[in-house]
Amino acid sequence: MGGALLRRWVAEDMGPVAVIDPVAKDLPAGVEAYAVPPVGRPDVLVLAVKPQIWREAAAAVAAVTGPMTLVVSVMAGVTTADLASVFPKSAIVRAMPNTPAAIGMAVTALFTTAGDLAEGAAEALFGPAGTTVWLSDEGDFDAVTAVSGSGPAYVFAFIEALAAAGVAAGLEAGLAERLARGTVSGAAALAVVDSTPAGVLRERVTSPGGTTAAGLAVLVPGLGELVTAAVAAAAARSRGLSG
Known part of the structure; x- marks a missing residue:
């Protein structure tokens, strides 16, 4: 830092x-x-x-x-x-x-x-x-540290996972990496300039019965609990570092 x-x-x-x-x-x-x-x-x-x-x-x-x-x-x-x-x-x-x-x-x-x-x-x-x-x-x-201090690493981990998923789906590794990086950075830039709630931005990409809906049906059910657990673990570690 x-x-x-x-x-x-x-x-x-x-x-x-x-x-x-x-x-x-x-x-x-x-x-x-x-x-x-x-x-x-x-x-x-x-x-x-x-x-x-x-x-x-x-x-x-x-x-x-x-x-x-x-x-x-x-x-x-x-x-x-x-x-x-x-x-x-x-x-x-x-x-x-x-x-x-x-x-x-x-x-x-x-x-x-x-x-x-x-x-x-x-x-x-x-x-x-x-x-x-x-x-x-x-x-x-402690909560701020867990959300924004550690947050970039969570995003980078998602880019890694998205690129690996692209390779698993048949893409060449370099192309999958470029697509993952460009997609995440572009979506983040849109979130910066558009103050619309993130949930609404997500809905705008998600056509009923479409490809995005199919992917989110797998991703979303466990995502909230997973991120909550990650933030809780980082916050607990922050509290433990004092002294």
């Missing part, structure tokens, strides 16, 4: 940006990586590490932060209270973006109790990455 945001910020010339990572690789041109924090206090510190190691990573950078540093976390399961225990002097914002941030098409959920200045800074930081939504209840983050 950190890499997707970094590429967007560099593309938008939102610098200077420094990466603190002793094993950083594949960084955009002009971005330097450091094994230890560089001299000086950053205006914004973004924590984008695995939640399981966040305390170790945060301890290494806590000394360079201060009252004028905005600490932004994009980590699942780590609460503002957790973060405040390490960064007691800093304003803190929690964020849950997703990987389409790399092309400016993310949706990012945000939460802070630090006031208008922190909110404005967070909007400036994540606005170029796509759409932002503010949460009034921090407890919603």
Whole structure:
């Protein structure tokens, strides 16, 4: 996730940006990586590490932060209270973006109790990455993480499955892949520009007794329960990462 945001910020010339990572690789041109924090206090510190190691990573950078540093976390399961225990002097914002941030098409959920200045800074930081939504209840983050944070992987998994189904139906693998990708991206683009409820968009494609109806008769009965179970599992994992 950190890499997707970094590429967007560099593309938008939102610098200077420094990466603190002793094993950083594949960084955009002009971005330097450091094994230890560089001299000086950053205006914004973004924590984008695995939640399981966040305390170790945060301890290494806590000394360079201060009252004028905005600490932004994009980590699942780590609460503002957790973060405040390490960064007691800093304003803190929690964020849950997703990987389409790399092309400016993310949706990012945000939460802070630090006031208008922190909110404005967070909007400036994540606005170029796509759409932002503010949460009034921090407890919603686990569900948000499961839906939009993990959601791109669900979509990519569906593309894989649709392409594999095309091959099973007799298509050449490359053609099946192109058809699956183009179909999903086109349908998603239509959903973006047309605010009609998704159920109505589905009905518009589905002629009674037609081919789409035949396919949906197989797909739909178990789909809702399967997706609900997937989101519940991801949310439960998010809750388990805190601490």
